[in-house]
Amino acid sequence: MNFDLEIDRREVPALKFHKMVLGEGGENLFAAGVADMDFLAPPVVLQAMQKRLQHGIFGYETLPDGLIPALVDWQEKRHRWLLDPAHILRAPNVLNILAIAASLFTQTGDGIIVQPPVFFDFYDIITENHRSIVENPLILQDGRYEMDFDGLERLAADPRNRMLFLCNPHNPVGRVWTRDELQRLHDICARHDVLVVSDEIHADLTFGDHRYTPFASLGEQAAHNSITCLSPAKSFNIAACCSAFTVVADAERRRAFQVENSRLTVNKNNAYASVAMEAAYRDGGKWLDAVRVYIGDNLALVRRRLAGLEGVTLIEPEGTFLLWLDFRELNLEPDELTAFLRQKAGWAVTRGPAFGTQGTGFARLNIACPRARLAKALDQLALALRS
Numbered sequence: 506m507n508f509d510l511e512i513d514r515r516e517v518p519a520l521k522f523h524k525m526v527l528g529e530g531g532e533n534l535f536a537a538g539v540a541d542m543d544f545l546a547p548p549v550v551l552q553a554m555q556k557r558l559q560h561g562i563f564g565y566e567t568l569p570d571g572l573i574p575a576l577v578d579w580q581e582k583r584h585r586w587l588l589d590p591a592h593i594l595r596a597p598n599v600l601n602i603l604a605i606a607a608s609l610f611t612q613t614g615d616g617i618i619v620q621p622p623v624f625f626d627f628y629d630i631i632t633e634n635h636r637s638i639v640e641n642p643l644i645l646q647d648g649r650y651e652m653d654f655d656g657l658e659r660l661a662a663d664p665r666n667r668m669l670f671l672c673n674p675h676n677p678v679g680r681v682w683t684r685d686e687l688q689r690l691h692d693i694c695a696r697h698d699v700l701v702v703s704d705e706i707h708a709d710l711t712f713g714d715h716r717y718t719p720f721a722s723l724g725e726q727a728a729h730n731s732i733t734c735l736s737p738a739k740s741f742n743i744a745a746c747c748s749a750f751t752v753v754a755d756a757e758r759r760r761a762f763q764v765e766n767s768r769l770t771v772n773k774n775n776a777y778a779s780v781a782m783e784a785a786y787r788d789g790g791k792w793l794d795a796v797r798v799y800i801g802d803n804l805a806l807v808r809r810r811l812a813g814l815e816g817v818t819l820i821e822p823e824g825t826f827l828l829w830l831d832f833r834e835l836n837l838e839p840d841e842l843t844a845f846l847r848q849k850a851g852w853a854v855t856r857g858p859a860f861g862t863q864g865t866g867f868a869r870l871n872i873a874c875p876r877a878r879l880a881k882a883l884d885q886l887a888l889a890l891r892s
């Protein structure tokens with residue numbers, strides 16, 4: 506496992522390095538936007554896929570017998586979550602789960618609560634499904650983001666607001682919500698009959714002592730008042746050959762999901778995804794531990810380099826490989842900040858306002874890349890800020 510290895514991702518149509526993301530003339534920028542890693546997938550995953558390729562036949566398949574047990578085992582061993590296999594449904598990807606949950610369990614015009622700054626696709630899913638975005642912004646206090654529980658109570662009490670999209674852990678601010686915080690959120694949502702859809706795609710990527718708490722593991726009531734989205738895409742860097750899992754404890758809602766999956770014919774299996782996911786959950790633990798250490802060391806590097814710099818502040822993350830950088834001191838308009846980062850520092854990162862207006866003055870940096878590349882990019886930023 507050599508995470509320092511530089512591999513040219515332009516050999517494949519990698520989104521992070523594509524013109525679509527980097528823009529015209531952006532091919533030499535430090536590409537640190539799209540949320541995947543520039544590391545090889547775990548060797549156990551590659552071996553399992555190679556074996557599957559050698560078999561050579563790719564006709565229709567069911568799920569391999571070992572996949573759901575591997576997922577259940579993973580959740581129990583890593584996160585002490587006793588997941589009932591009967592509650593797990595397959596899904597093509599996490600965003601599809603959010604979209605189906607919105608369309609099934611809310612009506613046109615209903616409000617879906619989000620807590621910005623938050624993953625931009627939440628917004629698109631809500632508007633594309635003709636629901637209303639209802640913002641309960643996180644509160645930034647002493648460099649740390651907190652949930653606004655009073656605001657949430659007010660919004661949840663409005664009968665038009667039927668659902669909440671939770672990002673647990675939270676992209677882009679890197680919070681790994683504590684059990685207490687999740688319990689408070691659950692109490693409010695349960696009291697007002699607001700269904701929680703918990704996107705837990707970043708669950709395995711936490712720093713130090715921060716522990717991810719599966720929302721549905723809070724207890725029976727939380728399990729029944731939630732839909733959980735799980736996926737090994739981020740943890741093992743297999744987003745392009747991966748699917749996802751919906752956890753629905755409530756039998757009626759689960760049945761509704763099954764019927765909708767069938768109606769939309771999103772219940773087919775991809776052989777590579779099945780094999781990759783099973784190998785990852787069954788045998789990928791050591792790789793994951795190693796990549797977390799590497800990303801943690803990348804974080805330490807960023808922390809050291811930014812400490813002496815004026816104009817940028819690191820929001821200390823507790824999880825994910827995404828850093829939320831505060832450039833508000835520079836007093837630049839969003840387009841000016843993007844231009845400054847691109848032209849002066851050579852950085853192609855994700856613009857803060859993509860995560861809601863609360864992201865104005867911020868940018869999201871992906872640090873899941875070889876360290877030498879990150880170090881060079883930090884040198885460029887330092888030069889840009891000092892000039």
Ligand SMILES: Cc1ncc(COP(=O)(O)O)c(C=O)c1O
Pocket residue numbers: 540597598599600601624672676704706707736738744749
């Ligand atoms: C919070 C969050 N949810 C979902 C996704 C995308 O998941 P999927 O590719 O399974 O739709 C991402 C990817 O960046 C993400 O950060």
